[in-house]
Amino acid sequence: MALKTFHGGVHPPEFKKLTETLIFEVMPAPQEIYIPLNQHLGKEAIASVKKGDSVSIGSILAEADGFISAPIHSPVCGTVTSISKQTTPTGFPQQTIVIKTNEQLENLFMSPLNPKTITPEEIIERVKNAGIVGQGGAAFPTYIKLTPPKDKQIEFVILNGCECEPYLTRDYRFMIERPEAVIEGLTLFLKAMGVVKGYIGIEDNKPEAIKIITRAAENENNIEVFSLKTKYPQGAEKMLVKAITGREVPPGKLPLEVGTVIQNIGTAVAVYDAVVKGEPAVTAALTVTGKGVKNPKNLLVPVGTPIKDVLDYCGGINGDAVKLIVGGPMMGVAQFDLMAPILKATSGILVLTREEVSRGEETACLKCGQCIDVCPLNLMPTKLVRYTQLGRFEDAGLFGITVCMECGTCAYTCPANIPLVQWLRLGKQRVKQIQRQQAGLQN
């Protein structure tokens, strides 16, 4: 049988060998941590502590503000030393709570709940209060995904175990080390949403994870594990839904449009811990890797730990490192300030050398069509970029530039080495701006 997958995509080298066999290590809290008030998609949380307050692990630092927002808890014991603008890995400074840590390890976790007897309402409430956000990249508050609009019939919850970004092995380690938490987490999602069918999609370059997860799900009749073809971006939501259910999410829509909700492996584990241990989202699981870091590791780090401390913990960086990235190498963000903190949804820190990031000289577009062939969303990157360069934003919009998910597949492939994603991003911003203006005029 042909393996389930989607059209297009590429096969970048995986580089997962660097860390895939390394067990998660718990990194001790650094002397100072930095907690930005906005670590999620949506509205910034409102600080509920002030300078001088002492806090324990699990104390509430900030409350959710409105519907799309998430509360933030303290990952350490210590004293709030300031609430001020600090750098973040997104590149934009944010209001940040700075805490000086002390040696104590007192925790104020919530009361544990029994996953067998818990009600759907209790699950949603717990996920909300624990401040859990999606671990797949966008950091969307998870409880919102558990409460879809009433008019949307949800048929499947899919756990995303693809981890299609090269280098990263965080989700892989979760599947290997905590298979029960993964399965229980998915069961909690299903229960919370009243959905019967749960799927787990794993790329076939992770046979060990497929084996272990399949075994863990053995007694769960409503959970099915899928081995998917290894191809970037198999883990993109639309591609995953397509591969497993055969359904196509329409442009500009979410998977719930086709009756599906996607959750990340890391999110399932976080939800499990929030329910069973009462632990709020205070720990980030991430892979620190790349040929530019001395000792690559899979780590459990207190949220808010500066990148610098994480790198020091991993033995520091090599002299030939030329790029520091938060996230994966295909979609992650290059960093310029080592004091930027780890966020709830940070999945990796990459320190890459020249050899790993080298790219050729840019030339004019050769009209080879390869960007079109590989674009998983069937866009025409060469055309969209041309329109953007010419300032023809209306045409760029017409040809679907706003649909682009910036996955980087096209730019990875382009033999002319054109920074396609950079242009696409610019074009998208302008087109959206223009669309907003037009919408404003019509009102």
Next chain:
Amino acid sequence: MTVTITEAGNTNKLELTTSPHLHNQWTTKKVMWMVVAALAPSLLAAVLFFGIYQLLIITTAVVFAVGTEYAIQTVRKQKLSVVDGSAALTGLLLALTLPPNFSLSSTAIGSIVAIGLGKQIFGGLGYNIFNPALVGRAFLQAAFPVAITTWSTNKFAVDSVTSATPLAAFKFDRITAGLSEMFLGSTGGSLGETSALAILIGGIFLIAVGIVNWRIPFSMIIGMIVFGAIFNFIDPVKYPAPLFHLFAGGFLFAAFFMATDWVTSPVTNKGMWIFGFGISFVLIVIRLFGGLPEGVMYSILFMNAFVPIINRVTIPKIFGSVKGAAA
């Protein structure tokens, strides 16, 4: 843009370019030189069948193509792109479409026209509409109609039948050459076009490394077999068998090396099918009803002109949308 950081005693300059941070390591230059490499078997076949003099034709074509590009870019004060190999490739392609023992001065003119009129006038690599090598070749055909159809004898030709080009022999004398001679290349014809074997080695290599999109040669070949079979069925005496069409003239060479030129072929997969079938259709009309025995060059140039339209009508449907992109 870079930023300097100091971390654990090391000072590193960090780059801040945007994602993706990985690339498949292909470059324009690498592509061009790979195509040149894929032409090596045809080049060898040319020397083997027609003699060492052919190397002079090839060298002349390449030198003048590169020289013309260099001269034009210097005069226009543009960035020199000679190292990208595209001009050398154009020269090589042109040379391989010329008849054996062709005059060197005419070869040089062909190269100058190919680069000057075929490429640089449009703004250089990536902006030309017509395949530059074919523009040069078409110019030579018009300027030196006799010389360019004067075929020297293939050293391995078994008789007079195979010393003329198979197409001309058929067109004017209704003689079909043996398929095995046409496959190996021991017939009359242009330098790089006679040996199907050499062409296939290079062509399959280019498909394997992902430079040539198989849809173009494949649709051309299928088109040729289908159209050829239809005519052959109508009148087997007047029209040759489909396989003859495949191995005759510059068809295979064009299918793998000319029609597949990235810049002048469609960018969509669907468009490539239309383009390939279109070339075969135009070609069969020229071969069977036109005044020329060979016409693959014109059929490609003809279809080159339609590429923008083909691209426009084959815009892929955006993932998940019901209608086309522009709807």
